[in-house]
Amino acid sequence: MNILNKIKNDIAKSLNIALNVKLVKAQDIVYPPNAEMGDLSLPCFDQQVFGDDLSKLTAIVNGLDFVKGVSLAGKFMNISLDKEYIIKKICSEIIKDKKKYGRNKSGKKKRTMIEFTNANTHKQYHVGHVRNLCFGDSITKILNANGYKTFPVSYINDFGTHVAKTLWALDEFYKDEEIPENKGEFLGEVYARASKELEENKLGKQMVEGMMKKIEARKGKEYEKWQETRQWTIEQSEQIYRKMNVALEHIFYESEFIDEGRAIVNKLIKKRILRESQGAVIADLEKYDLGVQVVLRSDGTATYIVADLALAQAKFEKYKLDTSIYITDNRQSLHFKQMFKILELIGYKQKLVHLTHDFVKLPGGMIASRTGNIITFEELYQALFEKIITETTKRHDDWEEERIKVVAHILSVATIKFEMNKIGADQVITFDIKKALSFQGYTAAYLLYTYARIKSIFKKSGLKDDIKKINSKLLREAMEYRLIFKLAKYPEVVARAGAEYKPSEIARYLFELAQNFNDYYHQISVLKAEEEIKLARLGLLLSVAQVLENGFGLLGIETVEEM
RNA sequence: GUCCCUGUAGUUCAGUGGAUAGAACAAGGGUUUCCUAAACCCUAGACAGAGGUUCGACUCCUCUCGGGGACACCA
Numbered sequence: 001m002n003i004l005n006k007i008k009n010d011i012a013k014s015l016n017i018a019l020n021v022k023l024v025k026a027q028d029i030v031y032p033p034n035a036e037m038g039d040l041s042l043p044c045f046d047q048q049v050f051g052d053d054l055s056k057l058t059a060i061v062n063g064l065d066f067v068k069g070v071s072l073a074g075k076f077m078n079i080s081l082d083k084e085y086i087i088k089k090i091c092s093e094i095i096k097d098k099k100k101y102g103r104n105k106s107g108k109k110k111r112t113m114i115e116f117t118n119a120n121t122h123k124q125y126h127v128g129h130v131r132n133l134c135f136g137d138s139i140t141k142i143l144n145a146n147g148y149k150t151f152p153v154s155y156i157n158d159f160g161t162h163v164a165k166t167l168w169a170l171d172e173f174y175k176d177e178e179i180p181e182n183k184g185e186f187l188g189e190v191y192a193r194a195s196k197e198l199e200e201n202k203l204g205k206q207m208v209e210g211m212m213k214k215i216e217a218r219k220g221k222e223y224e225k226w227q228e229t230r231q232w233t234i235e236q237s238e239q240i241y242r243k244m245n246v247a248l249e250h251i252f253y254e255s256e257f258i259d260e261g262r263a264i265v266n267k268l269i270k271k272r273i274l275r276e277s278q279g280a281v282i283a284d285l286e287k288y289d290l291g292v293q294v295v296l297r298s299d300g301t302a303t304y305i306v307a308d309l310a311l312a313q314a315k316f317e318k319y320k321l322d323t324s325i326y327i328t329d330n331r332q333s334l335h336f337k338q339m340f341k342i343l344e345l346i347g348y349k350q351k352l353v354h355l356t357h358d359f360v361k362l363p364g365g366m367i368a369s370r371t372g373n374i375i376t377f378e379e380l381y382q383a384l385f386e387k388i389i390t391e392t393t394k395r396h397d398d399w400e401e402e403r404i405k406v407v408a409h410i411l412s413v414a415t416i417k418f419e420m421n422k423i424g425a426d427q428v429i430t431f432d433i434k435k436a437l438s439f440q441g442y443t444a445a446y447l448l449y450t451y452a453r454i455k456s457i458f459k460k461s462g463l464k465d466d467i468k469k470i471n472s473k474l475l476r477e478a479m480e481y482r483l484i485f486k487l488a489k490y491p492e493v494v495a496r497a498g499a500e501y502k503p504s505e506i507a508r509y510l511f512e513l514a515q516n517f518n519d520y521y522h523q524i525s526v527l528k529a530e531e532e533i534k535l536a537r538l539g540l541l542l543s544v545a546q547v548l549e550n551g552f553g554l555l556g557i558e559t560v561e562e563m
Numbered sequence: 564g565u566c567c568c569u570g571u572a573g574u575u576c577a578g579u580g581g582a583u584a585g586a587a588c589a590a591g592g593g594u595u596u597c598c599u600a601a602a603c604c605c606u607a608g609a610c611a612g613a614g615g616u617u618c619g620a621c622u623c624c625u626c627u628c629g630g631g632g633a634c635a636c637c638a
Contacts, residue, residue, distance in 0.1 A: 030579085030581070032582075033582055033583070034582095034583085043580095043581055043582090043619090045618055046618090073582075074582080075618080076581080076582065157638065160638060161637075162638080278635080280635070289565095291566095291635085292635055294635045294636045296636085297635090301636085303637085304637090330567075330568065330632070331632060333566095333567060333632085333633070334633055334634065335633090335638090356568085358631080358632090359632090361631095411601095422576080423577095427576075428568095428631070430575075432575085438601095441587040442587045443587090443601085448601090449599080449601050450602090452599075452601095453599060453602085454598095456599060457599095458598095496579075504577085508576095512586085518603070519604095521602080522594095522603045522604085525598065562599080
């Protein structure tokens with residue numbers, strides 16, 4: 001049970017009883033701007049509810065056993081809690097719950113599928129895709145921490161025109177070339193070249209069209225080449241997921257759903273949900289202010305919504321979902337509104353959510369394969385990895401190469417994930433690799449460094465980190481209380497991050513917690529304190545480390561003991 | 564033209580309708596006989612504009628201006 005929540009509920013409840021109303025809500029209770037004012041604050045401006053004389057109310061709150069003092073500042077009722085009580089409660093809860101601290105059950109095990117990292121085959125996997133991957137992975141973990149049964153999946157478009165374009169260019173320009181080791185990466189380059197070459201090439205476009213038809217017919221050498229090259233990118237994405245430590249429940253492919261999709265389209269035409277128009281088949285959603293969605297082009301080929309409908313149906317049936325979440329960049333907002341409307345018209349009742357995030361830009365402008373303004377996942381990872389090797393070697397010249405590499409890998413992945421999730425989803429990320437390589441300030445390195453510091457103190461203390469009990473009376477420093485109060489807020493941060501789908505809340509909280517700790521670290525000595533106090537402080541450190549670790553988990557970040 | 568997102572220090576970002584708008588980076592100055600200086604401390608600096616709702620607005624509403632995106636055969 002979340003202690004701060006319980007306290008807020010108790011305060012609200014006691015006031016409601018006294019006022020004989022039900023108007024005071026736990027959510028109304030806020031945190032004062034600075035610590036001298038108290039721990040909690042209730043604004044009492046509403047005369048209808050609180051009346052003019054607040055002194056009776058302060059007396060009531062003051063009577064609660066976890067309250068130490070209540071004061072009025074204008075119409076704000078500022079409440080100071082019994083510090084010893086809070087310290088005892090919070091630390092013992094963290095030490096008892098460990099990895100479970102901060103989790104809640106509000107999701108009621110609802111079956112929730114999160115679809116993300118929908119990169120196409122045959123294309124480059126660049127930092128834009130990386131944002132989607134990191135965001136989706138974190139959303140999955142956050143929802144899981146809020147009690148949802150989560151199914152992270154990916155849906156790959158392996159069957160569009162981009163494939164034919166790539167195969168065309170492969171044949172046209174790379175016929176005699178040896179294929180490099182990283183075939184997936186190579187294929188991405190081929191696709192980039194194809195888009196560029198095809199801009200002005202009419203004959204080429206015709207050839208591509210012809211190839212697409214053959215692939216769709218699923219026979220001939222084009223189809224075989226499709227199978228072969230498709231596998232190249234699939235292997236590459238698997239490698240990326242492994243490196244990034246992202247686990248998916250399942251990967252769906254468009255080619256598996258296109259036939260069923262066409263069958264659904266035929267049914268929907270009969271049901272008049274779809275209709276023919278100007279030679280194409282469309283969903284006319286004008287009366288819902290959602291415009292028109294082309295479903296089958298006038299040449300009979302399917303747009304991507306066709307397979308999407310079949311996929312939605314398969315998801316609902318096979319996984320018995322309560323909620324289906326799609327994560328893409330924000331350009332697709334309209335498309336998903338249209339698709340959700342069609343699914344609703346068909347009669348599906350599942351909750352459908354489209355989460356969007358904005359783009360990743362580079363300092364030189366938009367990411368575009370055509371202009372070569374692009375950073376691929378591999379380039380990003382390698383740049384980080386090498387820089388961290390250098391930095392780590394500088395600090396630990398006695399470490400074995402292998403040990404340095406392990407740390408560099410964890411830090412590289414952590415940096416990527418943190419950079420992608422520390423900014424709100426509806427902000428454009430201008431990804432500056434120089435800044436990402438600086439490791440100062442609001443960075444994953446700062447957070448992991450804080451964690452490593454705590455671990456280092458433990459190591460030097462000679463104690464194992466299995467402290468069972470903390471003598472809370474010995475934690476009397478103001479900074480200690482501040483740290484613990486910050487720890488107490490963690491569960492509500494998890495809840496908010498889940499309700500609002502905001503990994504950035506977690507990132508920010510962790511940074512603030514780390515700042516609080518580093519401040520404490522510089523002012524208060526742990527190991528030099530007298531024995532009893534030392535033990536209590538080690539217990540506090542253990543709690544801080546645990547919350548950091550739990551929060552890292554929600555961002556998909558692993559820890560290092562030393563760095 | 565319609566719709567969606569967005570505008571906060573030099574830069575990149577925070578800010579469930581609450582009190583004195585917070586950080587980080589960059590800039591300048593300081594802290595290592597002291598648990599890892601990938602750290603800490605100090606200095607300077609901002610709500611695009613105008614109305615409205617409210618006891619109270621960076622936050623909600625309207626308009627103007629600026630940036631990004633989507634709107635029938637690209638996904």
